[in-house]
Amino acid sequence: MAIQWFPGHMHLTKKAISERIKEIDVVIELLDARLPGSSANPMLADLTSARPALKVLNKQDLADPARTALWLAYYNSLPATRAIELDASETAPARRLIQACRELAPLRGGMVKPMRVLICGIPNVGKSTLINTLTGKRATKTGDEAGITKLEQRISLADDFYLYDTPGMLWPRIIVTKSGYNLAASGAIGRNAFNEEEVALELLDYLIKDYPEALVARYKVEVPAGISDEQMLEEIGRKRGAVLTKGRINLQKAAEIVIHEFRACALGRITLETPDEFAQWLAAGQLLDAERQVKKDKIETDRLIRFKKIPRPDKPRDAG
Template sequence: MPINWFPGHMNSTRQAIKDRVKAGLDVVIELLDARLPGSSANPLLAALTTGRPSLKVLNKQDLADPPITGDWLDHYNAQPHTRAIGLDAGDKAPARALIKACRELAPLRGDMHKPLRVLICGIPNVGKSTLINTLVGKRATKTGDEPGITKIEQKIVLENGFYLFDTPGMLWPRIAIEQSGYHLAASGAIGRNAFDEDEVALELIATLKRRYPERLQERYGLAKLDERTPDDAVLEAIGLKRGAKVRGGGVQMHKAAEALLVDFRGGSLGRITLETPEEMTAWRQAAADAEAQKALALEAARLAEKEKRSGKRQSASGDA
């Protein structure tokens, strides 16, 4: 499912990050969705902030599968100049751990003469504004359940010598990893006009059948499921249980898809993680291989066209 969702304000966000890096930046906090820690990591942000210490925060960990969250924390903590912690943005005490972790990443900064300059970023709807409000103890930023609430950069003083620069949620112009596109859409990070909810719901069902079939059975009172059960049959059964019926006994599949996505985003299906570090590594490699093959095909087509034009010119010269 190709997804290209890059509203105008995201271009200004990209420029704001570039300007902040030039002005001086000590640590980059990237909020990730603990249910999709690989898909929610922004490669554009990594390119813009190369060389800066990074704190990866797996937000909404209370909605994610604990053992897999542990695997992701190990994965990120093994990377150079990187720390990773799990967080529930609604819990004030763990939120303060951000300040401690940032000071450990940049130990030579953090007083009035050399303030610690921290940029906090994340994909849309990852819970960043809620987290900041928890950190400062007041409503410092607008919050909502739609992507794109924050539109401009904000500077927040969390402590003496600790400056936090908040930026709007930002995706990247082209999501090359197909599975990431589905996961981001399912989480609510992408504007609803940019994808087909029915298709996303079916892909979510395929993942849940493989990893958490009992959650579907418990939530919707379904018969025992396995990977052989057709995805559309599961979605239809969900629609019947949720009252998405039409005259004649059919099901409004779109309403069934909406119900499933709302339940997933709100945590009604239980603690779920859609991807592992190993899966993400394999998907990323497959996407890179596909891009390389596409580039080779385009180059071959370009050379063939060049030879064709050259042959025509030689033919025309011979006729003359």
């Protein structure tokens, strides 16, 4: 099942960014270091493409360091783009943002031409925590829940450095199926928009292949060759006491355990995608989306023909 989540306030955020970007010098996009490709909003990329970009791989303390290095190299290879890793709760690294922005827009600064920076990202990626760290006070509300910030805010980080914070925003249609599951696992999507069992199974399918040692260490289970995600979820449920009458496993409870412990880093530092993997998923998603559009166009053409809005392709036009 494809996962989608685009509440009404996100439409307002899109409109606000479209207006604000006209006077912005640098765009900071916070990404989740555990899923740097899936957490990069393609709609934001379209809205802000005319501005230099600073990609911040946030929550790097939860991610696989080797894979973080791969993603930093990838984003730093893009034009007009810089990338740094960050743990938003650390004061000193957070202040690197100001220096990085000045390097991306060296002609801005001072009271005559103050630096104007837009910070954006998906829900629950850590923007509010980062801003509170930068300002040294509780400037914004925070919480481990998607969709906390609802309004744009302007925050002065220095006399000549203005930061505009926007609510977390996903995009109307997620074409990369794997991204939907990864976003749900990370907490970027409201819990009513996905099925916990499906998300946990997708997560376990990846962990079995890429991080089997994490499952062994955390759940004291074996990960033999060929074990399925369903079998692993049942085994974890059994180990954690999520057992119903007659020995049946409470799969919902087991799924909640897996998702919660991934988010809490109880499984260790894990990254759910590499640049190469995400590129393959994106290419496949774009192909399916193009095929979907062809089918949609055909349905619309057939409708117009049926109501005689346009002629049939094989019907000759009147010579006049």
